[in-house]
Amino acid sequence: MASANAIMQTDETLLCCSCQKSFLFSVHEKQIHFQKGYQNKPKRCPACRKKRMNGEDSIADSMTDRDLLLEMGKVVGEMRIFVEKEIRSLSTDVQELQRIVQAQSKSGKEPS
Numbered sequence: 001m002a003s004a005n006a007i008m009q010t011d012e013t014l015l016c017c018s019c020q021k022s023f024l025f026s027v028h029e030k031q032i033h034f035q036k037g038y039q040n041k042p043k044r045c046p047a048c049r050k051k052r053m054n055g056e057d058s059i060a061d062s063m064t065d066r067d068l069l070l071e072m073g074k075v076v077g078e079m080r081i082f083v084e085k086e087i088r089s090l091s092t093d094v095q096e097l098q099r100i101v102q103a104q105s106k107s108g109k110e111p112s
């Protein structure tokens with residue numbers, strides 16, 4: 001309880017996820033913020049929040065989305081390379097098996 005109160009009574013410096021600048025999350029702002037029912041600390045500085053409300057921050061936001069997609073694409077690409085390698089080794093196994101089966105069926109069909 002005491003630690004929660006301590007957090008509530010201390011000014012904090014947070015990093016804006018939009019412009020990467022640090023901003024003050026003051027005790028006064030905290031009180032308003034948590035009174036509004038927000039559970040988490042604000043992600044954006046007041047300027048970016050204002051911009052975002054006005055819809056001016058859409059470019060910066062799509063940039064972070066794009067970065068996220070690029071990151072995901074990288075992972076998917078790595079997974080694809082791995083899967084393709086597996087499929088290749090699997091298909092060689094299958095080809096080898098087919099050759100064995102064909103050879104066996106051929107020898108089986110041959111009149112003795």
Ligand SMILES: [Zn+2]
Nearest residue numbers: 016019045048
């Ligand atoms: Zn900002």
